[in-house]
Amino acid sequence: MAALPPYASTGQKVWHYSYLVICAAIFFFLIAPILIIIPLSFNAENFFTFTPEMLALDPEGYSTKHYRDFFTNPDWQVPLWNSLKIAPVATFLSVALGTLAAIGLSQPHVPFRRAIMAILISPMIVPLIISAAGMYFFYSRIGLQGTYWGVVLAHAALGIPFVIITVTATLVGFDRSLTRAAANLGAGPVRTFFKVQMPLILPGVVSGGLFAFITSFDEVVVVLFVGSAGQKTLPWQMFTGLREQISPTILAAATVLISISVVLLVTLEVLRRRSERLRGMSPG
Amino acid sequence: MTDSATTPPSQPMAVLPGGEVTEDGPMLAADGRPLKHSLNRALRREKLRAFLLVSPLLIFILVAFVAPIAEMLFRSVENQIVSETLPRTVVALREDQNLPEEAPGEPVYEALYTDLFIAAEYKSHTRLGSRLNYEQTGLSSLFRGTGRDVGRFDTDIYTDQFIEAEPALEDPVAWSNWMADEEIRAALPQTADVWDAWVKLTVEANEDDPLEEDVEDFVYAALYRDLANGAAPAGFPDVDVSGFETVSIKALFEESDEDWVDPQIWQVIETYSPAYTDGYFLNSIDMMNGPDGDAQMRPDDERIYLKLFWRTMWMSLAITFSCIVLGYPIAYLLSTLPLRSANVLMILVLLPFWTSLLVRTSAWKVLLQQQGVINDTLVWLGIVSDANRLTLINNATGTMIAMTHILLPFMILPLYSVMKTIPPSYMRAAKSMGANDWTAFWRVFFPLSIPGIGAGSILAFILSIGYYITPEIVGGTSGVFISNRIAYHISSSLNWGLAAALGSILLALVLTLYWLYDRIVGIDNVKLGG
The missing domain is CATH 1.10.3720.10 (MetI-like)
Incomplete structure (x- = not known):
C-alpha cells in the first residue's frame, strides 16, 4: 500500500486514494478530540465552544485565565x-x-x-x-x-x-x-x-x-x-x-x-x- | 549420568579424581555426593530463590488485591444480618409450624419482642429493615415503626405483678446474684439468656452500670414464661404465676402494625434467616425467592438487571465492532508503510492511548454537547438546522462514540503487531498467481490477520464491559453500563450485597474472556505501547 505502482489501473488509483482518505479520517477521529481541547482552553469566555472572536483569530478572544484559575485555585x-x-x-x-x-x-x-x-x-x-x-x-x-x-x-x-x-x-x-x-x-x-x-x-x-x-x-x-x-x-x-x-x-x-x-x-x-x-x- | 538411574547410590563408589565416570558407579560431584543429588539440590535451591524473589510481590498482591476481591465474593452471599439482629426469632421460627399458611405462633413473637427491643437500643433494627426491604418493600418502615413502639409495649404488667408478689425482684443486685447461680440459670433458660443480653446491652449501648438500672420489662416477660412452664429453682423467690394477668405479645405486635401477622412478611424473614443467601444473585438476574421458597422471576416492572447486562453486552459488542472497522484500515496502513513513516503515524495512535482517560472523556463531553463544537460545525455547514441540533450526549450514542475513541488504540496495537509479522511476499505471490488486489487481500492477508482481530476484540471487549467513568459522564440514563449500577449500589443505595453479586457476575464474565485471551494470545504476549 506504500506507493502505487506506475502500471496501476484507474480503479486501483481511485481505491488507493479513497483508502488514504478513509485512514486520514480515522486518524482525525483519533487525534482531533484531544487537540481541539488545547485551543478551547485559551477561550476568553466561559464557553466550551469557539467564540466568533476565536475563529477570527482575534487576540481578544484568547486568554490564559483558565490556567490562572488552575494554578491558583485551591x-x-x-x-x-x-x-x-x-x-x-x-x-x-x-x-x-x-x-x-x-x-x-x-x-x-x-x-x-x-x-x-x-x-x-x-x-x-x-x-x-x-x-x-x-x-x-x-x-x-x-x-x-x-x-x-x-x-x-x-x-x-x-x-x-x-x-x-x-x-x-x-x-x-x-x-x-x-x-x-x-x-x-x-x-x-x-x-x-x-x-x-x-x-x-x-x-x-x-x-x-x-x-x-x-x-x-x-x-x-x-x-x-x-x-x-x-x-x-x-x-x-x-x-x-x-x-x-x-x-x-x-x-x-x-x-x-x-x-x-x-x-x-x-x-x-x-x-x-x-x-x-x-x-x-x-x-x- | 545414565547409570545412576539403574545403580543404587549406596553402592561402593568407584570414581576417578575429578568426577569422571566409571563403568560401575554413579557419577559424583566434586564434593563426593552423587551428581544426580547435587543437581537436584541445585535445582531446588534455584526454585526456592526464584520463589523468594516473587513472594514479596505475591504477598502484596494477595493482601492488597486478591483479598478485596475475595471479600466482595463473600459479601455477595453473606447474610448474617438477620440471624445476628434477630437471633432468638430465627431459632423460634425454625420450630414454628404455622408458616407458610398463617402467621407464626406466640413463641416467635415473644422471641421477636426481645430481639427487637435489643436491636432498637442498638439502632440496628433500621439496618435490618433496609436489608429486608430489598426483598420485600415495606419492611423498612415496618421495622422502623415497631422499633419505636417496642419499648412501650404493655408488657410492664408482668413487671408490676412480679414486683408486687416479690419486691426483691426489683433489685438488679439480687438479680445479678441469682443469675450467677448455675442451677438457677439451668432452670430458667430463657430468663438467663435474656438477662445476659440485657446486661450486655446496658453496658455496651447505654454505657450504664446494670447494677444501678431498672431491669427491663422483657426480662420479666421471659421470667414469666419460664415460671409458667413450671420451673421452680431452689434459691429463687417462689412466685406463683398461675394467677397472673397475661398479655399476648402477638396482639401487641398486631396493634403496632398489622403487617406483623401477615404470613408473607414472616416468609421473607424465614427465607433470609440463614447466614448465607442466594438472594443477591437472584436479584442480580431479576429473580427472587418466592413465598414458597422457590426462585421465580420478579414482577415485570422490577426487572432491570438482565436488561442492563444485556445492554452492557451488546453495546460492548457494538463498540468492539466499530473498533475493528476503524482499527483495521489503520493497522493495515501502518504495517505496510516503511518503518520510519509508520513510527511517525504511530504517534497519532499512541498519543490518545497515553492521554488521561478523563481528558478524553472531557473532550467528548465538550464536543458532543448541544452547544458544542460538533453541533456548531454541523449547523454552520447547514447539515442540521439550528433548531434541530443533534442529541449526541447523555444517551447510548454518546457512550458509543466516546468509548470507541477510547478503546481504538487497544484494537490497533495488537492488530498492528500481528500484521507486521505477515510477510508481504505472500501477497505478491498471490498476485503473481493471478489474484487481483481484493482476492489477494481477502484470501491471503485477511485470514492471517484474524489472530490480531481476536486479540484486539477480546481486549477491547473486556475493557468495555467493565467501563464506569465514560458511561457515567456521557451516557445519561440510557447509555450506562452494569458498572454504573454497581457504583450506585455501593455509594448511594448502600445495598452492598447486591453490588457484590452484580460485581461477581461481571467478574466471572471477564475472567472467562481473560481465560480465552490467554488461550488465544497468551498473557505473556501482552504488549504495551507498540
Whole structure:
C-alpha cells in the first residue's frame, strides 16, 4: 500500500486514494478530540465552544485565565498536590516489588509460573469498578479506607501488572551468562544485580515505572471509593467537575495533562529505541 | 549420568579424581555426593530463590488485591444480618409450624419482642429493615415503626405483678446474684439468656452500670414464661404465676402494625434467616425467592438487571465492532508503510492511548454537547438546522462514540503487531498467481490477520464491559453500563450485597474472556505501547 505502482489501473488509483482518505479520517477521529481541547482552553469566555472572536483569530478572544484559575485555585491545586503525593509512592512500591518479582519469574525454573503470572496480571484485567468495590469493602474492614496509605496500596496494586509486563519483556533479551560472569569474577548477588543486571534492564524498569505512574496519576474509580475527601486527586476533581458543574478550568487541567502525556510518550519512545539498540536490533 | 538411574547410590563408589565416570558407579560431584543429588539440590535451591524473589510481590498482591476481591465474593452471599439482629426469632421460627399458611405462633413473637427491643437500643433494627426491604418493600418502615413502639409495649404488667408478689425482684443486685447461680440459670433458660443480653446491652449501648438500672420489662416477660412452664429453682423467690394477668405479645405486635401477622412478611424473614443467601444473585438476574421458597422471576416492572447486562453486552459488542472497522484500515496502513513513516503515524495512535482517560472523556463531553463544537460545525455547514441540533450526549450514542475513541488504540496495537509479522511476499505471490488486489487481500492477508482481530476484540471487549467513568459522564440514563449500577449500589443505595453479586457476575464474565485471551494470545504476549 506504500506507493502505487506506475502500471496501476484507474480503479486501483481511485481505491488507493479513497483508502488514504478513509485512514486520514480515522486518524482525525483519533487525534482531533484531544487537540481541539488545547485551543478551547485559551477561550476568553466561559464557553466550551469557539467564540466568533476565536475563529477570527482575534487576540481578544484568547486568554490564559483558565490556567490562572488552575494554578491558583485551591479547588485544583490541592487535588494536583494530592495526585503528586500519591503517584510517586505508589510507583515506587510497584517498581520495587515488580522488578524483583519479574527477575524471579524470569529464572528458568519457577514453580507455578503460569498461576503466579495470572495472579500478578489480574489487577489489569479485573474491571476497575470491581477492584474498587472489593477494596472499598476490604479496606474499610482493616481500617485503610479513606486513608492516604489505602489509596497508595490500591494504586500500587493496579500498577504492578505494567511493571511485570515491561520488565519481563526486557529480561527476555537478557543474556544470563553475564550474571554468571560477574559471579565468576567475585561479585555477590546484590552487587551483580546493581552493577550488571540493573543497568541492562533499566529501560524496561523505567518504562514500567512510567506506566505505573500514569496508572496512578490517571486513576479515578478506585480513589473514588478507597479515598476520602482528604485524598481527592486531580482526576477525581475532573470527574466531579464533569458530573456536576462543569467549569472551563477543566480544559486547562486537561491541556496540562496532555502535555504530561506527550512528555511521557517521548520518554518512552526514547527508552524503547535505546533498549532495542542495546539488544542489537535495528532502531526503527 | 545414565547409570545412576539403574545403580543404587549406596553402592561402593568407584570414581576417578575429578568426577569422571566409571563403568560401575554413579557419577559424583566434586564434593563426593552423587551428581544426580547435587543437581537436584541445585535445582531446588534455584526454585526456592526464584520463589523468594516473587513472594514479596505475591504477598502484596494477595493482601492488597486478591483479598478485596475475595471479600466482595463473600459479601455477595453473606447474610448474617438477620440471624445476628434477630437471633432468638430465627431459632423460634425454625420450630414454628404455622408458616407458610398463617402467621407464626406466640413463641416467635415473644422471641421477636426481645430481639427487637435489643436491636432498637442498638439502632440496628433500621439496618435490618433496609436489608429486608430489598426483598420485600415495606419492611423498612415496618421495622422502623415497631422499633419505636417496642419499648412501650404493655408488657410492664408482668413487671408490676412480679414486683408486687416479690419486691426483691426489683433489685438488679439480687438479680445479678441469682443469675450467677448455675442451677438457677439451668432452670430458667430463657430468663438467663435474656438477662445476659440485657446486661450486655446496658453496658455496651447505654454505657450504664446494670447494677444501678431498672431491669427491663422483657426480662420479666421471659421470667414469666419460664415460671409458667413450671420451673421452680431452689434459691429463687417462689412466685406463683398461675394467677397472673397475661398479655399476648402477638396482639401487641398486631396493634403496632398489622403487617406483623401477615404470613408473607414472616416468609421473607424465614427465607433470609440463614447466614448465607442466594438472594443477591437472584436479584442480580431479576429473580427472587418466592413465598414458597422457590426462585421465580420478579414482577415485570422490577426487572432491570438482565436488561442492563444485556445492554452492557451488546453495546460492548457494538463498540468492539466499530473498533475493528476503524482499527483495521489503520493497522493495515501502518504495517505496510516503511518503518520510519509508520513510527511517525504511530504517534497519532499512541498519543490518545497515553492521554488521561478523563481528558478524553472531557473532550467528548465538550464536543458532543448541544452547544458544542460538533453541533456548531454541523449547523454552520447547514447539515442540521439550528433548531434541530443533534442529541449526541447523555444517551447510548454518546457512550458509543466516546468509548470507541477510547478503546481504538487497544484494537490497533495488537492488530498492528500481528500484521507486521505477515510477510508481504505472500501477497505478491498471490498476485503473481493471478489474484487481483481484493482476492489477494481477502484470501491471503485477511485470514492471517484474524489472530490480531481476536486479540484486539477480546481486549477491547473486556475493557468495555467493565467501563464506569465514560458511561457515567456521557451516557445519561440510557447509555450506562452494569458498572454504573454497581457504583450506585455501593455509594448511594448502600445495598452492598447486591453490588457484590452484580460485581461477581461481571467478574466471572471477564475472567472467562481473560481465560480465552490467554488461550488465544497468551498473557505473556501482552504488549504495551507498540
